[in-house]
Amino acid sequence: MPPMRYKAGIETRDKILAATRLLIATDGLEGTTIKAICNEAGILPGSFYNLFDSKEQAILSVVRQAIDAVDPDLAHRGTDTLADLVEAYVRFMEEDDNLASVYIRIAFSGANNSDLRGRVLRHHQGRVGRFAAAMQRSAPELTTEQAERRAETLVSALNGIALHRVLDPDFDVAWHARVLLEDAAAVT
Amino acid sequence: MPPMRYKAGIETRDKILAATRLLIATDGLEGTTIKAICNEAGILPGSFYNLFDSKEQAILSVVRQAIDAVDPDLAHRGTDTLADLVEAYVRFMEEDDNLASVYIRIAFSGANNSDLRGRVLRHHQGRVGRFAAAMQRSAPELTTEQAERRAETLVSALNGIALHRVLDPDFDVAWHARVLLEDAAAVT
DNA sequence: TTCAAATTAGAATGGACACTCAAATACTGA
DNA sequence: TCAGTATTTGAGTGTCCATTCTAATTTGAA
Numbered sequence: 352m353p354p355m356r357y358k359a360g361i362e363t364r365d366k367i368l369a370a371t372r373l374l375i376a377t378d379g380l381e382g383t384t385i386k387a388i389c390n391e392a393g394i395l396p397g398s399f400y401n402l403f404d405s406k407e408q409a410i411l412s413v414v415r416q417a418i419d420a421v422d423p424d425l426a427h428r429g430t431d432t433l434a435d436l437v438e439a440y441v442r443f444m445e446e447d448d449n450l451a452s453v454y455i456r457i458a459f460s461g462a463n464n465s466d467l468r469g470r471v472l473r474h475h476q477g478r479v480g481r482f483a484a485a486m487q488r489s490a491p492e493l494t495t496e497q498a499e500r501r502a503e504t505l506v507s508a509l510n511g512i513a514l515h516r517v518l519d520p521d522f523d524v525a526w527h528a529r530v531l532l533e534d535a536a537a538v539t
Numbered sequence: 540m541p542p543m544r545y546k547a548g549i550e551t552r553d554k555i556l557a558a559t560r561l562l563i564a565t566d567g568l569e570g571t572t573i574k575a576i577c578n579e580a581g582i583l584p585g586s587f588y589n590l591f592d593s594k595e596q597a598i599l600s601v602v603r604q605a606i607d608a609v610d611p612d613l614a615h616r617g618t619d620t621l622a623d624l625v626e627a628y629v630r631f632m633e634e635d636d637n638l639a640s641v642y643i644r645i646a647f648s649g650a651n652n653s654d655l656r657g658r659v660l661r662h663h664q665g666r667v668g669r670f671a672a673a674m675q676r677s678a679p680e681l682t683t684e685q686a687e688r689r690a691e692t693l694v695s696a697l698n699g700i701a702l703h704r705v706l707d708p709d710f711d712v713a714w715h716a717r718v719l720l721e722d723a724a725a726v727t
Numbered sequence: 728t729t730c731a732a733a734t735t736a737g738a739a740t741g742g743a744c745a746c747t748c749a750a751a752t753a754c755t756g757a
Numbered sequence: 758t759c760a761g762t763a764t765t766t767g768a769g770t771g772t773c774c775a776t777t778c779t780a781a782t783t784t785g786a787a
Contacts, residue, residue, distance in 0.1 A: 353763055357754055360764065379651055381569060385745060398765055400746065459702060460648050463567055472706075504700070504715045511699020512692070514647060518660075527692045534722035541733055545784055548734065573775060584776075586735055594775065 352404060364402050366392040372413045376452035380460050383410070407466070414467060417454040418474050420447050422481070433485045437509065437532045441525045444513055452517050455510070479506050505535055540592060552590050554580040560601045564640035568648045571598070595654070602655060605642040606662050608635050610669070621673045625697065625720045629713045632701055640705050643698070667694050693723055 355361055370391035374383040385406055389396055403409045421443055422436070431439075444451040458471045482502035487493055493501070508531050516522040543549055558579035562571040573594055577584055591597045609631055610624070619627075632639040646659045671690035675681055681689070696719050704710040 355763085357763055359754075363764080379648070382651065384743085386743085395766055396746075397748085397767070401764060406745065459706070460567070463570065468706075500714070501718065503703075504718045507699040507703040507715065508696035508719060509699065511695040511697065511702065514699065514702065515691075515695040518647070518656075526688070527695065530689065530692045531696060531722075534719075534725065537722070537725055543733085545733055547784075551734080572773085574773090583736055585737065585778085588776065589734060 352401065355402065360402060363392070363394060363398055366394065367399060367402065367409060368412055368416075371409050372416070372449050372453060375410070375413060375456055376449040379456055380410070411466065411470075413453055414457050414470065417450045417457065418470065420450045421454055421474070422478065429484065430488075431481075431485055432489060433482065433505075433536065434532060436482055436485055437505075437528050440509060440513075441528050444516065444524050451513065455513050455517050458510070459514070475506070479503050482506055501535070505531065540589065543590065548590060551580070551582060551586055554582065555587060555590065555597060556600060556604075559597050560604070560637050560641060563598070563601060563644060564637040567644055568598075599654065599658075601641055602645050602658065605638045605645065606658065608638045609642055609662070610666065617672065618676075619669070619673055620677060621670065621693075621724065622720060624670055624673055625693075625716050628697060628701075629716050632704065632712050639701065643701050643705050646698070647702070663694070667691050670694055689723070693719065 353360075355364065367388060370388045371383060374387055374391060378387070383406075385396055385399060388406075388409070389399055392399075399409075422439060423443075457467055458475075479499065479502045482505060483495070483498040486498045486502055487495065490498075509528060512522075512524055512527045512531070515527075516524050541548075543552065555576060558576045559571060562575055562579060566575070571594075573584055573587060576594075576597070577587055580587075587597075610627060611631075645655055646663075667687065667690045670693060671683070671686040674686045674690055675683065678686075697716060700710075700712055700715045700719070703715075704712050
């Protein structure tokens with residue numbers, strides 16, 4: 352595995368990642384074979400293995416992209432409202448179409464693979480934490496544990512919405528997400 | 540494929556279905572191989588193919604069981620409240636553990652297979668319809684379309700909860716489902 | 728008890744898959 | 758231009774999978 356010194360290698364690597372991303376998003380993990388990736392990228396298996404040690408490695412790269420894209424670092428400021436967080440998720444799903452499908456498909460299809468599972472679970476924890484913090488900011492009477500639990504409800508429900516959209520591209524994510532948000536807000 | 544006249548055949552068939560159900564629930568579709576099924580059922584491939592035409596057929600049988608179990612025919616009376624429907628779903632998930640996991644895993648992992656996809660989608664439609672009807676019963680000011688949309692939100696969100704539980708068996712489905720229900724009820 | 732049919736055993740087949748490798752070609756710094 | 762390394766090629770390897778087949782065994786009705 353020579354270390355990509357020439358332009359051609361970098362371009363091929365990008366083509367491979369784009370192909371992998373597209374395939375996971377549209378066909379799921381089981382449809383994402385080396386042959387399919389090479390086909391989509393317009394290369395041959397030898398080239399793939401010149402740049403990646405394994406299929407797993409390419410998939411992990413794409414998953415990392417997806418996880419990074421779910422909540423942009425805006426959220427780190429610690430001043431976002433719940434509405435901001437939900438809106439960011441909705442925007443991600445609408446704009447970063449394929450990456451969003453990757454995120455959802457991996458979170459649940461690939462849940463048996465230990466590497467992927469760990470990565471996704473850790474990310475989910477952080478995500479719930481951020482939602483909980485935002486809830487407490489707007490409703491300080493909630494204990495941390497109460498906020499965590501309600502945040503878990505909301506995040507899981509949002510994932511359900513996102514999941515539905517993977518199956519039905521016309522599903523109006525923005526509308527349904529807003530309903531969940533408003534319902535939750537009306538109570539707290 | 541001789542037509543199961545003897546007791547032994549029926550027992551073997553049951554063992555195969557139980558093994559398939561367990562494997563889909565715990566390992567997902569990709570872990571459900573003929574070898575694994577035979578292993579779990581304590582038989583050999585020859586016996587499997589004496590009773591089923593294909594692996595697909597066994598899986599479809601299990602999926603049919605799961606779909607039938609999601610909402611027992613109680614719901615057909617057309618007098619259920621939203622709370623009844625949610626409670627029935629929660630009970631299904633808590634009592635029929637493996638079948639519930641099968642339902643969720645198939646709905647999303649197997650979403651590429653045309654046969655499974657059609658079956659699951661059709662079932663989902665009916666399910667949303669029943670939730671919408673219950674909503675309209677308790678809030679007659681809603682138009683049919685409004686009720687349908689809100690029902691879709693709730694059912695998707697519930698599926699998100701159910702999905703989370705497949706990944707984390709300790710997830711408190713009943714509690715989170717109740718939160719969703721109450722939040723939705725508080726608004727309408 | 729007997730016999731035809733049901734059931735099981737278990738090796739064998741063919742295809743798809745992830746991955747390897749040696750040879751050919753393309754690139755770029757000197 | 759040229760040498761040396763990056764990159765591509767495409768056929769090949771071994772493994773695992775679903776499925777098939779034939780011979781053996783078991784069943785139960787008469």
